[in-house]
Amino acid sequence: MDTRTGPSETTQRTLPSSGPRGATPRSACVVVIHGEGLGARADIGGARVLVGRSQEADLCIAHKSVSREHCQVWRDGDEYRVRDLGATNPTRVNDEPVTEAALADGDHVTVGESILKFISHTSVEANYHEEIYQLATRDALTDLCNRRHFTEQVDREIARALRHGRPLSMCIVDVDLFKPINDRYGHISGDEVLRAIAAQVQRHARHGDLAARIGGEEFAVLLPECDATAAHAFAERLRADVAATLFAPGDESQHITVSIGIAGLAPGRNTRSRLMAAADAALYRAKADGRNRVRIAD
Numbered sequence: 379m380d381t382r383t384g385p386s387e388t389t390q391r392t393l394p395s396s397g398p399r400g401a402t403p404r405s406a407c408v409v410v411i412h413g414e415g416l417g418a419r420a421d422i423g424g425a426r427v428l429v430g431r432s433q434e435a436d437l438c439i440a441h442k443s444v445s446r447e448h449c450q451v452w453r454d455g456d457e458y459r460v461r462d463l464g465a466t467n468p469t470r471v472n473d474e475p476v477t478e479a480a481l482a483d484g485d486h487v488t489v490g491e492s493i494l495k496f497i498s499h500t501s502v503e504a505n506y507h508e509e510i511y512q513l514a515t516r517d518a519l520t521d522l523c524n525r526r527h528f529t530e531q532v533d534r535e536i537a538r539a540l541r542h543g544r545p546l547s548m549c550i551v552d553v554d555l556f557k558p559i560n561d562r563y564g565h566i567s568g569d570e571v572l573r574a575i576a577a578q579v580q581r582h583a584r585h586g587d588l589a590a591r592i593g594g595e596e597f598a599v600l601l602p603e604c605d606a607t608a609a610h611a612f613a614e615r616l617r618a619d620v621a622a623t624l625f626a627p628g629d630e631s632q633h634i635t636v637s638i639g640i641a642g643l644a645p646g647r648n649t650r651s652r653l654m655a656a657a658d659a660a661l662y663r664a665k666a667d668g669r670n671r672v673r674i675a676d
C-alpha cells in the first residue's frame with residue numbers, strides 16, 4: 379500500500395529525482411555561475427522559483443550573504459520576471475538593484491555574493507549548463523545521482539519533512555558477496571552487474587524518490603512522504619526483484635542478491651548523519667541475519 383500523499387505547497391517543489399535528469403534544456407532556467415552553489419540550477423516552469431538560503435528554497439544557496447527568502451523568479455505570459463523579497467543584500471540585475479524586473483536571456487542576477495545567469499529556453503547555452511550539471515551530480519557508471527548530490531538533497535528533504543511534519547525514509551542497498559563476483563569474472567563484468575542493479579533500483583523508485591550510488595556496490599534511496607512501513611514494502615519489492623533476476627557475469631547465469639537497511643525520520647534521528655547511521659546499522663543486521671534480507675532500524 380502506498381501511504382504517501384502529496385504536499386500542498388505554493389512554490390515550485392524541485393523533486394529530487396526530477397532534478398537534473400528530468401529537466402530539459404529547453405525550459406528557461408537560472409544557473410549559479412559564480413560563488414556559493416556554483417552549477418546549481420532551477421527550471422522556471424509553471425510555479426514560482428524561490429531563491430534563498432532556506433533549505434526549502436527551490437534554488438538553495440547556503441551562504442550568509444543570501445537571505446532565507448531572497449528573491450523569486452517566475453514566468454508571466456511571454457516574459458520572465460524577478461522580484462526581490464526584501465533581502466538584506468538587495469537583488470541586483472546586471473548590477474542594478476531591483477524591486478521587480480523583467481529578465482532577458484543572459485541577464486545576471488546577483489543574490490548575495492553569488493551570481494545567477496538567466497537562460498531563456500531559446501539559448502543553446504542551456505545545453506552546456508545541463509551537461510555541466512549532469513557531470514557534477516551523476517554517477518558516471520550507473521547514471522544514478524552521485525553521493526555528493528544525494529547528501530545535499532537529503533539535507534533539504536529532512537528540513538522539508540521536519541517543517542511540514544511529514545514522514546521520510548532512507549534505504550541503503552548493498553550487493554551481497556560482490557567481491558567474489560569481481561574476483562571471479564573481473565571488474566568489467568562486475569561493473570555490468572552494478573549497472574543492472576542500479577537500473578532496477580531506479581525502476582522501483584517513484585517520481586519524487588531519489589536513487590543514488592553512494593559507494594562501490596552500495597546504493598541509497600531517499601523516500602519522501604514515506605514512513606518505514608511503506609519503505610519496507612518498496613525495499614521488499616526491490617529485494618525480491620533482484621533475487622529473481624538471472625545475471626550473467628562472464629556469461630555464467632547466476633542469481634545475485636542485495637541486503638537492504640531502512641531508517642525513517644524520528645525524534646532522535648532527525649539529521650542526515652543519524653538517519654544514514656541508522657539505515658547502515660539496519661543493513662548490517664540484514665547481512666548478519668544471512669543477507670538477501672530487508673531490516674528496519676529500531
Ligand SMILES: Nc1nc2c(ncn2[C@@H]2O[C@H](COP(=O)(O)OP(=O)(O)OP(=O)(O)O)[C@@H](O)[C@H]2O)c(=O)[nH]1
Binds near residue numbers: 564569
Ligand atoms: N566492479 C566494481 N567493483 C567494485 C567497485 N567498487 C567497489 N567494488 C568492489 O566491491 C567489492 C565489495 O566487497 P566487500 O565490501 O568485501 O563486500 P561483499 O563481497 O559484497 O560482501 P558483503 O557486503 O558482506 O555481502 C570489492 O571487491 C570492491 O573491489 C566498482 O566500481 N566496480
